[in-house]
Amino acid sequence: MEKKHPILALWLLIPAGLAIAAGLHASDHESREERSRPPVAPVANPLYTAECGACHFPYPSGFLPARSWEKLLTDLGEHFGENAELNAETQNTLREYLLSQAADRVKSGRSTKITASIRDGETPVRITETRYFQHKHREIPRQTWEQNAKVGSLSRCDACHVRAVQGSFDEHEVQIPGAGRREH
Ligand code: HEC
Ligand code: HEC
Known part of the structure; x- marks a missing residue:
């Protein structure tokens, strides 16, 4: 019978070793881990996108704490110079959504x-x-951004963060319109 070659056994061990090394590496680098998944949960609520994405990019709830969303919803009649009022039912549904996913309520x-x-x-x-x-x-x-017709305001997240809708704000994916790709 043929004896198992020691080199073969070694090859089998390498993937296991690599997996352990990768695990250690990831826990050492919070920023790397952070980057590999969406930094904030992407908006997954069609009602929110329709109502709060009508005038601007629908801001992900994980960017402001619950008390901020509460205040925004209370003042929709005077919303940054616009009337963004909603009927009571829609407002309640959106409140529930925003508060449950607010920055101080999610991990x-x-x-x-x-x-x-x-x-x-x-x-x-x-x-x-x-x-x-x-x-x-x-x-x-x-x-x-200020003198850029395609941006104008830093509130226009999706003008520069090309994957903002997917919840990704990775600095390596930023493309300021007209400024070309950022060098690193
Ligand atoms: C009728 C248009 C309109 C609708 C509808 C609307 N907004 Fe706005 N919103 C604005 C304007 C205008 C601004 C100010 C943008 C600027 O300064 O560039 C703004 C700004 C904001 C900001 C601040 C962005 C920042 O960080 O500078 C938040 C948060 C916001 N809106 C949330 C909401 C939510 C939540 C809803 C839905 C309940 C909503 N908006 C619906 C017009 C609207
Ligand atoms: C004018 C273009 C522009 C606009 C508009 C803009 N950003 Fe950014 N954002 C950038 C750039 C450029 C960076 C990277 C900054 C750096 O690395 O110094 C960045 C970085 C970020 C980061 C950190 C990313 C990381 O990997 O650390 C977050 C989060 C972010 N932006 C969220 C937003 C949100 C939310 C909005 C809208 C309210 C917004 N940005 C609007 C250009 C923009």
């Missing part, structure tokens, strides 16, 4: 960081006003 690295960047007494009604957002966007020269 996501990104949402937790956003919540942590907001002081207890504050209730921001803009994602763009949170310290987390401002920190992440501080290096973008103002003129690349």
Whole structure:
């Protein structure tokens, strides 16, 4: 009978070794792990997309805490200079959705960081006003979006984050219109 070749046995061990190494590596690098999955849950609510995505990109609920969504929904009659009022039933359904998925109610690295960047007494009604957002966007020269007809405002997430609808805000997927791909 033929004896099992030691080299063959070694080959069998390599995949197991690699899997262990990959596991160790991943736990060492939170940012890598963060990047491999959507940073915030993508919007998966057709009613929300229809009602709150009519004038702008439907902002994922994981970008603001529950108290912020509550405040936004209470003031829809005067929503950033627009009337975005909804009937009571629609508003209640959206409230339920937004509050259950709010930044301080979900377990996501990104949402937790956003919540942590907001002081207890504050209730921001803009994602763009949170310290987390401002920190992440501080290096973008103002003129690349302000004087850009295709952007105009940092509130237009999907103008630069080409996979925003899928919930991905990975900095490597950013494409500022007219500015070309970002070099790294
Ligand atoms: C009639 C149009 C309209 C509708 C409908 C609408 N919005 Fe807005 N929303 C606006 C405008 C205008 C702004 C300000 C955008 C800007 O400053 O560039 C805004 C801004 C926002 C912002 C702040 C974005 C930021 O971080 O700067 C949030 C959050 C928001 N809307 C949530 C909602 C939600 C939730 C709904 C649905 C209940 C909704 N909007 C429906 C017009 C609308
Ligand atoms: C003018 C283009 C532009 C707009 C508009 C914009 N972003 Fe960004 N965003 C960027 C760039 C560029 C970066 C990477 C910044 C860096 O690496 O210095 C970034 C980074 C981020 C990050 C961190 C990504 C990471 O991998 O760490 C998040 C989260 C994010 N943006 C969310 C948003 C949201 C939410 C909105 C809308 C409310 C928005 N952005 C609007 C250009 C934009």
